[in-house]
Amino acid sequence: MRLTIPEQEIMSPGHLACQGCGGSLAMRYALKIFGKDTMLTIPACCWAVIDGPYPYTAVNVPLFHTAFETAAIMASGIKAGLEVQGNTSTNVIAWAGDGGTFDIGMQAISGAAERNDDITYIVYDNEAYMNTGIQRSSATPHGAWTTTTPVKHYKKGPKKNMVEIMAAHRIPYTATASVGYPEDLRKKLERAKNTKGFKFIHILAPCPTGWKTDPRYTVKLAKLAVQTNIFPLYEIEDGLHYKQNMKIKERKPIKEYFKYQGRFKHLPEDEVSYLQDQVDKNFEILSLKFE
Amino acid sequence: MAIKFQKSDKPIKIEGAHDMPPMPAALGSMLFNKTGSWRNVRPVIDYDKCIKCFICWKFCPEPAIKIVDEKPVIDYDYCKGCLMCVEECPKDAINEELEGK
Amino acid sequence: MKKTMMGNYAASWGAQLSRVQVIAAYPITPQTLIVEKLSDIVADGELKAKFIKVESEHSAMAACIGASSTGARAYTATSAQGLALMHEMLHWAGLARLPIVMANVNRAMAPGWSIWADQNDSLSQRDTGWMSIFSSSAQDILDSTIISYKVSEKVLLPTLISFDAFFLSHTVEVVDMPEQELVDKFLPPYKPEYKMDVNDPRSFGALTDEQYYYEFRYKMQEAMDQAIDVIKETCREYEEITGRHYDLIHAYRCEDADMIMVTSGTIAETTNVTVDTLREEGHKVGNLQIRYIRPYPKKDILAAIGGAKKLAVIDRNISPGYSGIFSQELKSALYNEIDIPVRSYIAGLGGRDVKIEDIKDIAYNALEHDEPNDLIWKGVKK
16 A cells, blocks of 8 residues: 555544535645644634534644634744743644635734744635635636626736745745645645744645536646646745746646636636736746746 | 543533533534535445555545555545545546435 | 832833733834833843734734633733724634733824823723723732733633823833742743643634524623632732732722712822812812723722712713713613712813813812713813
């Protein structure tokens, strides 16, 4: 028997994630790598519900639910509380959705990154406010339908580049990852676990409910996002050294990725080709940074 | 004394405030919540075709696929029927069966 | 050991003597001196604590909550806008039942920008589940900080200690600093039953539906009720080691008073002096200083009022559309219990000085009029 990710399971089944939830897959991987000596703080996001209602929990590590905008600082506070009591080993993870990271949590994450607080910030990005019913966030990609960007008025303008923003803080470690590639994610989680200071991991976590997809395609889409260069896998050391983790020999057209998703169904041909152009340009610029 | 955390798959009995900690601190595991009832299609592993690559295990978001005697085994108490395992199986070794037939 | 110090530094040293372990703060006038001093104390190694220089007051309170959830003793200080920004997290600390202690230098809310004394900032946080003290001297601030940690850690509710901007924050007074050993004996390390602990993994604050939320509120109220006795008991213990007496209220010459003024903050100190003058003039007046607005010491207040015939409340705050907030609280306490007229005065908003003459004017006005009045603006230029 040869397993490519650790066999230990820390997260319990019975949790409240929708069928095929990319976010719950991400948590399962994160806990496998970080292990029992870990504490989580989770702001308002799907995971505030997924873990289960009072008096239950599914993560089997200490978890402090916190206010929407406070994931990063709550983790910093927890870490400080532990350290001052002599515990320097426990991993503290801020685990937030894209809304809590790209939008309302921006101030706290920037503060914690600038102080280089010794925490790991993981955003499981499902590209909208899914828990409140699929409203657009600044992580929603151009072209997508959400309940606040109806098809007649779909999201215009690019997704905020959170990774670049974090890299600009010159934090020790920044990485992108996808639930479609758990072996790559594993390496990044291990790297974060063994690095001092502020670590930021951006995990693409497809959401069947919000993306209007069949739950069976979550991993397929998480892979396609990478294979189309929509969501390239790379890591950045000290905000300066860019390394591509998965080279795509022949990138697939974004149409391949779009066709499984109801949220892009309304897009006219010219918009799709505009977006294809954008994806290619973005990747070209990014490629220049790879060492 | 803190109320002990119950690790079993049984629901927690709370009669009133005196059974509760001062703050909403969890007392038990979500294991009590048998999400298998959500499923309308059941993935069934055909062990004749299975090559034990554990890709199905790897991608189960619950996790509801266990490794038993070096084989992947679906725990139908918790499998929600997303069918990601069916989709990702490289040998088409997982079949779909409608529930309630 | 006696030392001269500003009210703000009394807060810093109160925190130091309490051996706070995590401090998270953001600058705001007139509070800033408190945390500047603490950052020196921590940098000099006089206090083993982590000081997180956060990016907002909202984060200051969040960091304190995080630290406190692990069993660390957490402290912060703020004022006005900063306290308002924390509002969401004040509820969080309350319902998470975390014994954080915070100083708030009472400062008027903007606009227009004001840095001067006014109680509306902390009174706007009245219903967040924090015990809430209005201190009236530097000694009171220092002692209240130490006492509050002990009370908070027993009843699992946070405490807000408020005091007037500049009149107290920047006024130098003589303060008797208790020896560290004495404080250590009085205030042992915090050892919570429930905390973030990898050996007892739980979630805190999960989705809590109507089956249970109601009961958590009930438990919070129980804790507030219990806190009244715990505060009294803790103050007695503190008196034994320091000789200084504190209580939820401070009744000054109220026993035989016909008319009692009801005050808080620095106005209470000025009123004590005024009461002496008025007594010399032959007026049987007293001063009832409200120290704790939460838990509200209703029984103590009614007992202190005793047989007085009239009350005059002075509020350095206003709930626009009704009246002063201490006045409302007092009237609700009196209802069904004591039927005497209450005259309610607003004074000193936005840092306008309330002098002995002003309090005398208020007293004369109250002595002259027997009819109740909800709202009298003392000294407003109409």
